Every structure is written in structure tokens, then in C-alpha cells.
Amino acid sequence: MKKFLILLAVLATILGTLAACGGSKPAETPATGEPAGGTATGTSKDTIVLRLGENQPADYPTTLGDLEFARLVEERTDGRIKIEVYYGGQLGDEKSVIEQVQFGAIDFVRTSISPLSEFAKELNVLQLPYIYRDEEHQWAVLNGEIGDQLLESVDQANMVGLTWYDSGSRNFYNTKKEVKSMADLQGMKIRVQESKLMMGLVQAVGASPTPMPYGEVYSALQTGVIDGAENNLPSYVSSSHYEVAKYITMDGHTRVPEIVVASKDTMNKLSAEDQEIIRQAAKDSQALQREEWAKYTEESRQTAIDAGCVITELDAGLLSEFQAAVQPLYADYAEYAELIQKIQDTK
Missing domain, CATH: 3.40.190.170 (Bacterial extracellular solute-binding protein, family 7)
Structure with a gap:
């Protein structure tokens, strides 16, 4: 019963978000396509359109990282998979988008690790003061075995951790x-x-x-x-x-780093090959995002x-x-x- 009530609440949030968004458009919109509940197809039955929620504005470093992720996925799948980036909180606030990703209603979200630590307690460790010696140490951790282990920790919340983004110190x-x-x-x-x-x-x-x-x-x-x-x-x-x-x-x-996560429901609908393309594209998008953050700083x-x-x-x-x-x-x-x-x- 509790899970049913939570699902109803999430559906209500989705309907409210759609009504509120009205004519708002994602940062990258395919010529055809109708995003709906995890995946959607356009006029071609082979085209999959996915949605990514981002609460920062269009020119913010994390949004630019999202767009690079979307570009790489489309390029590496020869256009079979397209990701629409909804920036500026168009899909709802951070917490509600995370909940919708859990249920597969939204496919990806870029978020701070703080709200995710509610589901994966291990992430709290990354918020400890002076846990790193410096920036170089931080990225040696996040892009190594420990970082991969922590990405996997969100699996228990029906999500898939894809990559880390920079948010400075x-x-x-x-x-x-x-x-x-x-x-x-x-x-x-x-x-x-x-x-x-x-x-x-x-x-x-x-x-x-x-x-x-x-x-x-x-x-x-x-x-x-x-x-x-x-x-x-x-x-x-x-x-x-x-x-x-x-x-x-x-x-x-x-x-405290940012994180890009996918809905496990969405990933499970894709082939193993496409899942790997998405995982690698997310990791590869980090380079541009960090470069943009460095410029911004x-x-x-x-x-x-x-x-x-x-x-x-x-x-x-x-x-x-x-x-x-x-x-x-x-x-x-x-x-x-x-x-x-x-x-x-x-x-």
C-alpha cells in the first residue's frame, strides 16, 4: 500500500510538472519524438528518445556536461538514441526528479550527491571535511576503483551511477x-x-x-x-x-562532487551494447564538464x-x-x- 501511495504521488508530480512546463523545451529536441515514461519512439521505430533532468541554467558547466553526454550517445549510436536535456528545473525540483528516475518516469538526472546520500549512505563519506588532500587527490579517488564502488552504491535505490562531475571546493x-x-x-x-x-x-x-x-x-x-x-x-x-x-x-x-545517474528501469530496456555506450559516453563527458568548470572558476x-x-x-x-x-x-x-x-x- 505504501509503495502504491508513493507511486501515485510521483505520478501526480509528473502531471503537475508537465502542466507547469507548458511550452518549455529541452536544450536538444529531436525533429520528431514524444518522450514518455522512460523511453519513447519518434516516427522511426528504431529511435529511442530519453530525458535528462538538470536544475542548472543552459550555460552552467553541469548542463554543458549533460549536453556533451547527449551528443556522444547520439553520435555513437548513429542517432538511434537521443537524449533531451531539460535544464533549469523544467522537470521539477531535484528531489522530485530523483524520485521519478527511481520509478523510471525520467531516464537520467544530474544531481548533487547530498540528496542521493539518503538512499546510499556511503556517499556521505565524500562530504567529510578535508577528506581529500587537494583536487588531484579527489579525482584520483573518484575516477578510480573507489569512485566506481560509490557509483554502484546507488544501485540499491533502483538507479545506475554513471559518472562524476566537478562542483569545485x-x-x-x-x-x-x-x-x-x-x-x-x-x-x-x-x-x-x-x-x-x-x-x-x-x-x-x-x-x-x-x-x-x-x-x-x-x-x-x-x-x-x-x-x-x-x-x-x-x-x-x-x-x-x-x-x-x-x-x-x-x-x-x-x-562534494555532482553525479549523473540513470534509471535502472530505463537501462534494463536497452541492449547490453547500448548500456555500455551510455556508460562510456557519460564517463567521457566528464572531461568537457571539468574543463568548463575550470573556466567558470x-x-x-x-x-x-x-x-x-x-x-x-x-x-x-x-x-x-x-x-x-x-x-x-x-x-x-x-x-x-x-x-x-x-x-x-x-x-
Whole structure:
């Protein structure tokens, strides 16, 4: 009965989404075709049209990665499989799209790992502060055996993990002074997401965690209600926080990746050959997505510099004190101690 009620709720969400979308169009629409419930055929019975949900705008790095994925699939199947990318949340919010992918009503979604960790607890490990030494270490993990193991973890939620996308690293920024060490953060009121892990991180480095809605952060920084916040460099700029918080320290305390997943129901309808084409195309699309993210980050960095912001890089020695301070937080993840150790041992 519970599963039936959940299915009814998902169907209601789908109908609501279709009504709300009205005349909205995907980023790439075939000349003919009618997407419906996982797969659809156009005028040619051999053409399969699949849908991918994306909540970011058309020019965002993850959307560009999605489009590269779609291009590669169409190219490698000689047009037999086409993927329509619905960006800007056209198919619904992130959570509802994930649920529809579970039931096979939508074929793919690009999402943060945070909502998926509800179904695959192992993914929480990737959100631990300072779990990686640096960006190179992160991608050695994600594109290796451990990353493949974690992609497979969403299988238990009737989904298939395909690849990882870049979303950069989160860093502390503030209105008061350049932060070169933990001592400089002492007592600062730092806006943080209302999660046990993130609040614990801010406390561990000596600051005072202050949860508040993201939309209120700019005015809170401006009026001194808070002293700082944390986010990746592009968000620091796009939110205009750089206008009022001129000091950002690139400590990279979390590097939470994005993930592209498929509905297992959709994949099971395809031949083994086509499944492999989709898997490889997704992995190959990562290169372009990471390249676009790097460009986006560099543009944001230059905008901040031009505005007079102070961008502070921490060397390994300075970063080690931050890493040591958060180790007690790992105790809550004792069941994943072996996985954590494997990540830390990866070269």
C-alpha cells in the first residue's frame, strides 16, 4: 500500500510538472519524438528518445556536461538514441526528479550527491571535511576503483551511477580580515548550512556556526549580523557576496562532487551494447564538464580580483592544522572507517 501511495504521488508530480512546463523545451529536441515514461519512439521505430533532468541554467558547466553526454550517445549510436536535456528545473525540483528516475518516469538526472546520500549512505563519506588532500587527490579517488564502488552504491535505490562531475571546493570568506590560519577564524560568526556535519566543521576550526537561509546571507554580511560564510568561488561571485566580504581563503574544506545517474528501469530496456555506450559516453563527458568548470572558476576568480578581493591560498603546512582539527568529526562515520582510510591512502 505504501509503495502504491508513493507511486501515485510521483505520478501526480509528473502531471503537475508537465502542466507547469507548458511550452518549455529541452536544450536538444529531436525533429520528431514524444518522450514518455522512460523511453519513447519518434516516427522511426528504431529511435529511442530519453530525458535528462538538470536544475542548472543552459550555460552552467553541469548542463554543458549533460549536453556533451547527449551528443556522444547520439553520435555513437548513429542517432538511434537521443537524449533531451531539460535544464533549469523544467522537470521539477531535484528531489522530485530523483524520485521519478527511481520509478523510471525520467531516464537520467544530474544531481548533487547530498540528496542521493539518503538512499546510499556511503556517499556521505565524500562530504567529510578535508577528506581529500587537494583536487588531484579527489579525482584520483573518484575516477578510480573507489569512485566506481560509490557509483554502484546507488544501485540499491533502483538507479545506475554513471559518472562524476566537478562542483569545485567550498572555502571560507569574511568581511573582517585575511585568514591565513585557524587563529584568524577564532570567534567569527560564519553562516553555514543547517547540518550537523557543517556546523561541526565550523566549530572545530574555532568559529561560531550561524545557520540562516542562503537568500539572507548578503544583507547579513553587509549589516554585520554574520562575519562570513563559505561556498565555492563561482557561487561567492554569482551571489555578489564578494562585494561585501572581501577576504576569501581557499582552504577547500569540502569537495562534494555532482553525479549523473540513470534509471535502472530505463537501462534494463536497452541492449547490453547500448548500456555500455551510455556508460562510456557519460564517463567521457566528464572531461568537457571539468574543463568548463575550470573556466567558470577562473572567470570568477578574476572578477573577485578586479573587485579588490584578497584571495589567500594555504600551503600544505597551514592546511594541516585545519585537517587535524576536524578529525573528531570522523567518529560519526566509524562504520566507513575502512573506506575513509582507502580514500586517504589513495595516491
